[in-house]
Amino acid sequence: TQVDKAGHKHFMAKEIAEQPQVIAEAVKHYLGQSGHSITLPDGGLDFTGIDRLVMVACGTAYYACLTAKYWFEQLARLPVEVDVASEFRYREPPVTEGTLALFVSQSGETADTLAALRYCRDKAERIVSVVNVPESSIARESDLALPILAGTEIGVASTKAFSCQLTVLLILALEAARQKGRISEERLESLLSALRGLPATLGNALETDTMAEALSLELAEAQDILFLGRGLMYPLALEGALKMKEISYIHAEAYASGELKHGPIALIDKHVPVVVMAPRDALFEKTVSNMQEVMARGGRVVLISDHAGLEAAQDGIWRSIEMPMVDPVLTPILYALPAQLMAYHTAVAKGTDVDQPRNLAKSVTVE
Ligand code: G6P
Secondary structure, three states, rough: OOOOOOOOOOHHHHHHOOHHHHHHEEEEEEEEOOOOOOOOOOOOOOOOOEEEEEEEHHHHHHHHHHHHHHHHHHHHOOOOOEEHHHOOOOHHOOOOOOOOEEEEEEEOOHHHHHHHHHHHHOOOOOOEEEEEEOOOOOHHHEEEEEEEEOOOOOOOOOOHHHHHHHHHHHHHHHHHHHOOOOOOOOHHHHHHHHHHHHHHHHHHHHHHHHHHHHHHHHHHOOOOEEEEEEHHHHHHHHHHHHHHHHHHOEEEEEHHHHHHHHHHHHOOOOOOOEEEEEEOOOOHHHHHHHHHHHHHOOOOEEEEEHHHHHHOOOOOOOEEEEEOOOOHHHHHHHHHOOOOOHHHHHHHOOOOOOOOOOOOOOOOOOO
């Protein structure tokens, strides 16, 4: 099918703006009309014999896996190993009985991810994939393929596929938690309700677009940008730095906030913007002290947080973006938006080819 930019300057802008709709589709697909229970396709997935997860992917899909590790471990108490496909397949890792091997791929055709799936074929208990293209090789070779329903994604830098991958992975983690009796009915219902409300919240969050655009004019001047996050925000910081590199060509790196003092703090001076993703959750106070370490060295802090977080943060923040409040479990899906918008507007300010960045391909089907 022919896809056009629907009035946007770039496919990437269109795909960022589409996220409330496509996530609504995914939520409806997996939570059904009532929205109160989880339905997986093809008779679903039995977690009874599963005691471990191995998740494998490349690029942005890999960061979706790193995020999902927190969900599967915290909500379902399942140990999770995550690796990039090119490392996993050559490491000859033991894949024991009781392992669910989970492959995440927008295209479903990434050569390394497909090879990793084939490596697991006769070893894992079940092979499951989370894909955007249901007729892809990875989907066909899985025992169960879960569609993310993001629709065609044209921009080389993945945006709506990432947030839809996260949505489906969270639903899968909740289903595992439910089957294993690791989550109370009340907590499950409150998270399902937060998921049902997510499209509207994302719609509100899109209003940060003008703030992100203004900020990006300044970010476009930087040589290096550092992204920091803790817990669920750490993989998102990695994804934010990847997006920034891919399309603006600015060197960007991400660190777990607690690792700041073990190296990257040496890079901080007044020329380095430090983007801190930190909703006001249980780890917020720790992140505030990391920000102070940055500010004490003249670093310019961009704080992305909610109203409570911005109120509680100390003076001296250089720029901020205020996000709507949401259950902390869902913050990666919401905070993906400002990460994408900053990369997008910075790239536009630099005049790069946003939808077709140099040297990159949408789908890497060779090794
Ligand atoms: C390429 C794309 C990335 C994507 C990665 C994995 O590098 O440029 O945006 O995240 O491949 O692709 P997949 O289709 O397997 O998700």
